Amino acid sequence: MSESNSRKRDSERRTRVHLSLFDRSKFLLLFAGTYGILVWALLSENPIYSLQDAAIEVANGKSWIFWISAIEALRQIHFLISEFISPYHRLWQWYFKSIDRVVHAFSDWTRYRISRVVKALIWVAITAVILGAIYKLPPAQALFMAPQALWSALPMLAQLLFAIVFILIQFVAMFWFLSRGGIDTYFPDDINTRFSDVWGQDHVVERIRENLLFLEDPESIERHGGYVPGGLLLWGPPGTGKTLMAEAMAGETGKPFIFVDPGAFNNMFFGVGVMKVKSLFRKLRKLSLRYGGVVVFFDEADALGNRGIVTTGQRMDADSCHGGSYLSESAINVLTREKFVVGGAGNQGGGGGMGTLQALLTELSGLKKPRGFFNRIVRRTLGMRPKNPPKYRILVVMATNMPEALDEALLRPGRIDRMYRVGYPSKNGRVRTYQGYLDKVSHLLEQSEIEKLAIMTPYSTGATIKDMINEALIIAIRDGRTAITWADVLRAKQMKELGPSEDVEYIERERHAIAVHEACHAVIAHRVRQHMNIDLATIEKGSDYLGMVASIPPDDQFTRWKSEYQSDILVSLASLAGERMFFDGDNSSGVSGDLESATTIASLMEGHWGMGSTISSHASNRRFEVGTPGGGKGKDADDRELRRALSDRIEDNLTHLLEKAEKLLKQNRREVLALAHALETYKTLPGEDVAAVINCEKGAIADGKPYADDSFMKEIEEYHKACVSAHKAHKAPEIPLPRYNS
Amino acid sequence: MIRRITAAAIALVMLSACTPSKQYEGSKSEGVFFTVPNGWTKVDGNALAKEEAKSANRNDIDRLAMVGYQAGFSKLKKLTARDVFMLQPTTEPVLYVRIRDLFPEERNAISLNTLRNIILPVTEYADGTRANDRNFQLIDDQEVVEKGGRGVLLEYSFDYEGTNETVKQAALYSNDQNKIYLFVLRCSTTCFNKNIKSVDEIVKSFTVRGAK
Numbered sequence: 001m002s003e004s005n006s007r008k009r010d011s012e013r014r015t016r017v018h019l020s021l022f023d024r025s026k027f028l029l030l031f032a033g034t035y036g037i038l039v040w041a042l043l044s045e046n047p048i049y050s051l052q053d054a055a056i057e058v059a060n061g062k063s064w065i066f067w068i069s070a071i072e073a074l075r076q077i078h079f080l081i082s083e084f085i086s087p088y089h090r091l092w093q094w095y096f097k098s099i100d101r102v103v104h105a106f107s108d109w110t111r112y113r114i115s116r117v118v119k120a121l122i123w124v125a126i127t128a129v130i131l132g133a134i135y136k137l138p139p140a141q142a143l144f145m146a147p148q149a150l151w152s153a154l155p156m157l158a159q160l161l162f163a164i165v166f167i168l169i170q171f172v173a174m175f176w177f178l179s180r181g182g183i184d185t186y187f188p189d190d191i192n193t194r195f196s197d198v199w200g201q202d203h204v205v206e207r208i209r210e211n212l213l214f215l216e217d218p219e220s221i222e223r224h225g226g227y228v229p230g231g232l233l234l235w236g237p238p239g240t241g242k243t244l245m246a247e248a249m250a251g252e253t254g255k256p257f258i259f260v261d262p263g264a265f266n267n268m269f270f271g272v273g274v275m276k277v278k279s280l281f282r283k284l285r286k287l288s289l290r291y292g293g294v295v296v297f298f299d300e301a302d303a304l305g306n307r308g309i310v311t312t313g314q315r316m317d318a319d320s321c322h323g324g325s326y327l328s329e330s331a332i333n334v335l336t337r338e339k340f341v342v343g344g345a346g347n348q349g350g351g352g353g354m355g356t357l358q359a360l361l362t363e364l365s366g367l368k369k370p371r372g373f374f375n376r377i378v379r380r381t382l383g384m385r386p387k388n389p390p391k392y393r394i395l396v397v398m399a400t401n402m403p404e405a406l407d408e409a410l411l412r413p414g415r416i417d418r419m420y421r422v423g424y425p426s427k428n429g430r431v432r433t434y435q436g437y438l439d440k441v442s443h444l445l446e447q448s449e450i451e452k453l454a455i456m457t458p459y460s461t462g463a464t465i466k467d468m469i470n471e472a473l474i475i476a477i478r479d480g481r482t483a484i485t486w487a488d489v490l491r492a493k494q495m496k497e498l499g500p501s502e503d504v505e506y507i508e509r510e511r512h513a514i515a516v517h518e519a520c521h522a523v524i525a526h527r528v529r530q531h532m533n534i535d536l537a538t539i540e541k542g543s544d545y546l547g548m549v550a551s552i553p554p555d556d557q558f559t560r561w562k563s564e565y566q567s568d569i570l571v572s573l574a575s576l577a578g579e580r581m582f583f584d585g586d587n588s589s590g591v592s593g594d595l596e597s598a599t600t601i602a603s604l605m606e607g608h609w610g611m612g613s614t615i616s617s618h619a620s621n622r623r624f625e626v627g628t629p630g631g632g633k634g635k636d637a638d639d640r641e642l643r644r645a646l647s648d649r650i651e652d653n654l655t656h657l658l659e660k661a662e663k664l665l666k667q668n669r670r671e672v673l674a675l676a677h678a679l680e681t682y683k684t685l686p687g688e689d690v691a692a693v694i695n696c697e698k699g700a701i702a703d704g705k706p707y708a709d710d711s712f713m714k715e716i717e718e719y720h721k722a723c724v725s726a727h728k729a730h731k732a733p734e735i736p737l738p739r740y741n742s
Numbered sequence: 743m744i745r746r747i748t749a750a751a752i753a754l755v756m757l758s759a760c761t762p763s764k765q766y767e768g769s770k771s772e773g774v775f776f777t778v779p780n781g782w783t784k785v786d787g788n789a790l791a792k793e794e795a796k797s798a799n800r801n802d803i804d805r806l807a808m809v810g811y812q813a814g815f816s817k818l819k820k821l822t823a824r825d826v827f828m829l830q831p832t833t834e835p836v837l838y839v840r841i842r843d844l845f846p847e848e849r850n851a852i853s854l855n856t857l858r859n860i861i862l863p864v865t866e867y868a869d870g871t872r873a874n875d876r877n878f879q880l881i882d883d884q885e886v887v888e889k890g891g892r893g894v895l896l897e898y899s900f901d902y903e904g905t906n907e908t909v910k911q912a913a914l915y916s917n918d919q920n921k922i923y924l925f926v927l928r929c930s931t932t933c934f935n936k937n938i939k940s941v942d943e944i945v946k947s948f949t950v951r952g953a954k
Contacts, residue, residue: 046766048775048949053762060761 015089016082024076031069038062179275182264183283191251198248199436200429200462201241204234204420208245208397211418212253215293215395229417231364231396233301235403236422239463242399245422246297249397255293258284262300265356273356281363285392293393301398302405357407364396364415424461427555430454433462437469443484453489456535458553468492490686494536497550504541508733512723513583514539515676517590518547520578521571522690523671524664525549529567531560534691537675538684546590547679551687562611565601569657570664572598577661578672583724598657602650613649674707677716680737706740764943769811772841773890773951774923779940782837783821785814793823805842810921810953812840817937829861831907831930835937837944838926849919854885857893857913860924864898876900881908890952891916891923895945899931908934910941912948923950 035058042054049057059066082089103111128139131149135142195205214221214228221228234242250257260280265273280296287294375387398416400406410416425433431454438445445453460468471492472484479488506514522537532551539547549571572594579587605611607618665672671694678685678693682702685693692699696708706712715738726733765782768775790813794806814826817834826838844852858864866872868880882897893914899906912925925948927941928934934941 045770046768046775047951048768048777048947049766050763053764053766056760056762057766 014086018083027072178272182261184259186250186257188254193247193251195248199433200425231416232418233416234399234422238401239461240422241462242422256287258296260298262303274359277359284394288392295395298398301400302402424459427454433465499543502541509723509726514547515679516582517575519672519675520574521549523668524574525571531564534687536686537690539679540683569598570661573658573661602653606650673716678702772811773953775949777947778815782815787812789823808843810841814838831905835929840924852915888950890950906931
């Protein structure tokens, strides 16, 4: 369509646009209708009026209607002329433009104020007219009656207000009471905990100290164009000292500290959570202005910030042998990760849902709107600009052990600017923590023992260390001592990590089978696994295991390798291979947990970690629903071979490793039987003694030297055969457990 | 269109320049309406009340408190409150309208004869129990029923200080017998006959709807 056919702009028109008949006459019709209604009203009110006289009476009494009709008529005449006579129209256009120029010479703000004044005057005029009609006085005079009118209306207004307040007060009071609680305020010097009380997390403490410095002196960053980080998240495993850090912050800072309970926003009624959030931030703003800053700490922040639910994993089979505990921590982590079930986005996860999280998000970084009754209402009523809100120095600190459960929006910069992982303490941190807690009790531990303890407990946290030292103290006190010894610490460690033994006495043939089972694990672990040291081996039944070989990493390591996982699988499969080898192809159900662990790791190696024969990630394949991995590029093997089903490849890998485990066990048959004998004798052996037995050396508890004696080993072999026969016949072995007589 | 707008504007202007054919008077709250010819002088209720308050009679003062509406009208250019209350024959018609609440004892005693005898003892003159020393003559006596009440409409003449005067008197009591409505139109008989048309119109316009 050409431009000339387009609808003309207003500036291009020479005359005014023609009005429709309705638009031209609508107001006149309205006034005529109003006049008719007034005449009708007079006729109905005074029955002796004739129609003519009523029409005249209304015309005389309500002459305003004729005046506004006349003005409307004039307006329409003006429009009509503008529609036909171009110079007339242009004259008026010029006039309005000049008016606009004059008006726009004032600033928007001034015009706004003038318009407010004009509006106010219009309202005053309307009030005057109404009062004039009521008091039968001229409007100007009647205006002076306004205070009297207000005064006389006060009782009625008061009654009305009372009714409204009476109804509202019930809800307000109920919600007010519901919105209390869950928020504790600490003022400087209320708390004695300091950063020096937080051990083993120096790097995080340093960063938090930095945040507090900026809170104390925001100008130091703001004058350079930056801004004070307003939120930080502490996340990490439970017991690593997040809350303690918050407590230390409260103790260190010279600002008020608000502690928000995890359940503070849980509520029964819709809107109470939102009210609580708003009330909390009102309090924070007030404190922030009064004290120049405030710190708010949300403990277990996942309770208020999640929109999905992460459920806990299933526990391992109770009757399996190790419960997977001989695996490294990271291997256990990946095993349990596979079992996690991620819930749907129900928005019901925490904070009572119902808009609480959204309210929190808005408060954390919503519109910086003017606040306060005077600022918002009174200043605006007077036509003044509301003051800009001041800078509220609020440092939001959140702590959680489930950061993945937090809402993404909560974690964005501007709300949570810094995220610190409060992980397991480093070895030095653990040493410092042990020292800290041991200093509070009397003990006989050497510095070297404390360091050894720190090495033995790689994933311990402040909480578990404190608990273990306390357990050791209890053991010492129950033995009639007051000072903790190395043995107490070891017993406490075993008690805490493995739980109390159930004092179950196995029948002989089962005891031997379990001992062989655990010995297979331990010997293979000793032979092939270099990234983990055996912590202890036991055949004492615990709450969820029959026996166990527990391992610890010798040092803090953060990456894992194919060879390490392969050795993990070998250790897992050692039980199956060993049972089959030592019991003539038979095996117990106790290997179920081992097989599950081995299969899971093998699956992850094949499908996730690029440690199998294919490259593509099964995680991605599953996400994109493209089936099990294909490919195998860069390998010499036949493509068809590589493109077998994932489960087949896993099975093949496990079979291969099982064969390797069998081979290793055949080579170490003597060591396995020796260690099984030692376990049957001592029930529980520390890692050093396991190595001592395997190496035929003297250990702290067990002496491995006798196992170098061939005749003694022959006795053990005979005993084993007797046990196998007893196992087949379901009877007691004919030979008792051999005893070495030097 | 221009013609139509012009015609409407002219009609409106003409309408607003006119005056009604008569004066519409009465009290909306009391539900009483009547008309008087244009140009009649009015004495409002305040002036009448002030005049009545001058009376030393206690009953008059008490009754004054019960008055809901009263007004006097006349073709006379100069009309005072005293002129309205006096029975002296006038050269132009004088109308007095009064509405007041009845005392309890009055409510019990109210009757059509009571209404007839409000100004003069009409019934006594009529049945001869009182000597006709004033040349009293009852010209018309009829019962009237209005929506808001019932009563009598009388026309009688009598001599007052040597001049014969005619009175048109309408007196009604409300349906609940709480109020009395009194219309008195009087002047010398000569004047009455001269203004008979206006008098008839006024009388015809008396309307009692009753208080809402």
